[in-house]
Amino acid sequence: MQELSGLTSDGKQFFAVSDSDNGTLRIQVMGRDCVVKRTITAAVDPFDVEDLAMTPDGTLWASDTGDNNKSRSTVALHKVSPSGAVERFRVTYPDGKHDAEALLIDKSGTPYIITKEPLGSALVYRPTAPLRTDISVPLEQVTRVSLATTDTPGGPLEGTLDSRLVTGAASMADGSVIALRTYTDAYLYPVPDGDIVKALSGDPVRVPLPNEPQGEAIAFDPDGTLLSASEGTGTPIRAVPGAAALAQPPPPTTTTPPPAAEQSEAAPPSSTSWQNWPLALTLGGIVLVAALVIGLRFRRRA
Numbered sequence: 001m002q003e004l005s006g007l008t009s010d011g012k013q014f015f016a017v018s019d020s021d022n023g024t025l026r027i028q029v030m031g032r033d034c035v036v037k038r039t040i041t042a043a044v045d046p047f048d049v050e051d052l053a054m055t056p057d058g059t060l061w062a063s064d065t066g067d068n069n070k071s072r073s074t075v076a077l078h079k080v081s082p083s084g085a086v087e088r089f090r091v092t093y094p095d096g097k098h099d100a101e102a103l104l105i106d107k108s109g110t111p112y113i114i115t116k117e118p119l120g121s122a123l124v125y126r127p128t129a130p131l132r133t134d135i136s137v138p139l140e141q142v143t144r145v146s147l148a149t150t151d152t153p154g155g156p157l158e159g160t161l162d163s164r165l166v167t168g169a170a171s172m173a174d175g176s177v178i179a180l181r182t183y184t185d186a187y188l189y190p191v192p193d194g195d196i197v198k199a200l201s202g203d204p205v206r207v208p209l210p211n212e213p214q215g216e217a218i219a220f221d222p223d224g225t226l227l228s229a230s231e232g233t234g235t236p237i238r239a240v241p242g243a244a245a246l247a248q249p250p251p252p253t254t255t256t257p258p259p260a261a262e263q264s265e266a267a268p269p270s271s272t273s274w275q276n277w278p279l280a281l282t283l284g285g286i287v288l289v290a291a292l293v294i295g296l297r298f299r300r301r302a
Helices: 196-200 243-247 260-265
Strands: 004-009 014-018 027-028 036-042 051-054 060-064 074-079 086-092 102-104 111-113 123-129 137-145 170-171 175-181 185-190 203-208 215-220 224-228 236-240 285-290
Touching: 004 060, 004 170, 004 224, 014 051, 014 224, 027 074, 051 102, 051 137, 060 102, 060 111, 074 102, 102 175, 111 236, 123 196, 137 196, 175 196, 175 215, 185 196, 185 224, 185 243, 215 236
Parallel strands: 004 051, 004 215, 086 137, 102 170, 170 215
Antiparallel strands: 004 014, 014 027, 027 036, 051 060, 060 074, 074 086, 102 111, 111 123, 123 137, 170 175, 175 185, 185 203, 215 224, 224 236, 236 285
């Protein structure tokens, strides 16, 4: 797919969307060999779709939130059924215009939009009221995410900014783990109580991604495999099997602590706690799944 911007998976097939401007919203449904099996066509004209999410019932959410030139008074979320029936919900930021390329849907069905900020932290917004098709619903900022610069290669800007810009997001089907990605790295956060805001305030596990030229898509298989992909026809979908488990805290220990008088001479705590796991995982764990073979042509709207 020429401008792949969003990806999700049900474990048997992939769902992919482009940030195209062709008058309709088209979601490609692909087999595990990445060959297109069918297209879900929704009768809506998006502006700049930048991410794709799926809820456990198979409903797809397209994040029409791209705004490179900061020109949109509202942005939109498109709720698409497997048959192509669509509802469009418009939302507005409380503090001016933002470009956003990442969307999360929590277990209650609440959407979270994460902005792409070249300066400072990524901002996280959610609606202040239930979404409606007839009026625009205000958003509220609920947290922010600061990501450190890394030396992982990749991205279109050829600089440290590539490793800080949030370009996609994903959630496990059960909501237990979420992921944010930049052009170069993925960040995994455990969500043990379903609270996305609380999860994003914690320390993530970093997974370096494989030198993607413009990586904007990320997803989970139901078994916890992390999937990533980049724009460009012929670029592969890559997988990190078992990645979601890296963000899970270990089971509690049953070891009896030493008496208080002996604690000062006890060995220091083990570094196997999930908070202290190495953030820079080796790229050797990244397995090539298949190459995208979609030759459709799209163009990005400014």
